[in-house]
Amino acid sequence: MALDLDRSVTDDRVQIAVSGEVDLYTSPELRSAILEAVETADSEVVVDLAGVKYMDSSGVATLVEGLRSAHQHDKIFKLVAPSPQVTKVLELTRLDSVFEIEPTA
Amino acid sequence: MARSCDLRLSARSDPRLLGSIRSLVRGWVEAFGLAPDRTDEVVLAIDEACSNAIRHSYRGRCDRALELNLRTAGEFLEFEVCDHGQPCPPEHVSRRDLHTPTLADLKPGGLGVQLIYVVFDEVEFRPGKTRGNRVIMRLRRPERAEG
Numbered sequence: 069m070a071l072d073l074d075r076s077v078t079d080d081r082v083q084i085a086v087s088g089e090v091d092l093y094t095s096p097e098l099r100s101a102i103l104e105a106v107e108t109a110d111s112e113v114v115v116d117l118a119g120v121k122y123m124d125s126s127g128v129a130t131l132v133e134g135l136r137s138a139h140q141h142d143k144i145f146k147l148v149a150p151s152p153q154v155t156k157v158l159e160l161t162r163l164d165s166v167f168e169i170e171p172t173a
Numbered sequence: 174m175a176r177s178c179d180l181r182l183s184a185r186s187d188p189r190l191l192g193s194i195r196s197l198v199r200g201w202v203e204a205f206g207l208a209p210d211r212t213d214e215v216v217l218a219i220d221e222a223c224s225n226a227i228r229h230s231y232r233g234r235c236d237r238a239l240e241l242n243l244r245t246a247g248e249f250l251e252f253e254v255c256d257h258g259q260p261c262p263p264e265h266v267s268r269r270d271l272h273t274p275t276l277a278d279l280k281p282g283g284l285g286v287q288l289i290y291v292v293f294d295e296v297e298f299r300p301g302k303t304r305g306n307r308v309i310m311r312l313r314r315p316e317r318a319e320g
Binding site: 089091092093122124125126128129153156157160161 | 188189191192195210213214217220221224227228284285287288291292
């Protein structure tokens with residue numbers, strides 16, 4: 069199963085809806101999309117994780133990089149609707165408290 | 174119950190194969206009646222060990238050999254990931270306390286190694302038999318009640 073990214077822009081926010089599997093093979097594509105969104109969004113980047121079936125630490129590292137970049141650009145970076153598997157990985161890496169997470173979209 | 178149920182896989186160090194490796198590991202582990210959330214954790218941690226071999230030992234080269242051994246060993250399920258790449262510096266695979274980090278001290282690298290330590294009951298990072306690296310991960314087999 070590949071990665072599918074659906075990008076939408078509303079007002080001052082860029083949202084990326086991610087579905088599929090994020091691993092060492094697919095995370096570079098997610099990384100490019102997130103960093104591009106941070107550059108172009110007026111104030112807010114939202115990463116919707118509802119459709120993510122699997123995420124490994126390279127996916128988590130990608131989200132951390134997005135958060136860092138957003139802070140540098142003075143923009144808001146939010147995760148929305150993480151699936152149970154994503155929540156588990158964030159908890160295992162103790163990074164669940166680092167992100168702003170909205171449980172539902 | 175003493176019958177062995179070992180599985181050996183040779184793969185290229187190609188990230189495109191990680192999905193197939195995860196499916197295989199999941200199928201093997203499920204035969205032992207592990208709880209679903211533990212199965213997810215094991216699949217994740219093995220994926221991390223394979224990804225580390227590709228990224229670090231082979232510096233991202235896709236055409237090298239990766240070997241995976243899944244074994245029953247007494248009260249344990251034993252998983253071994255072997256590569257023939259660059260030896261891994263011991264300080265890169267030492268266990269760290271995973272305290273709750275702040276954004277300032279976040280270092281994304283090394284997350285995979287810490288995940289492996291969190292998931293398994295026993296973890297050994299060893300040099301390969303001739304060269305490269307071996308990661309041996311052991312999980313206590315579930316009590317019958319769990320399956």
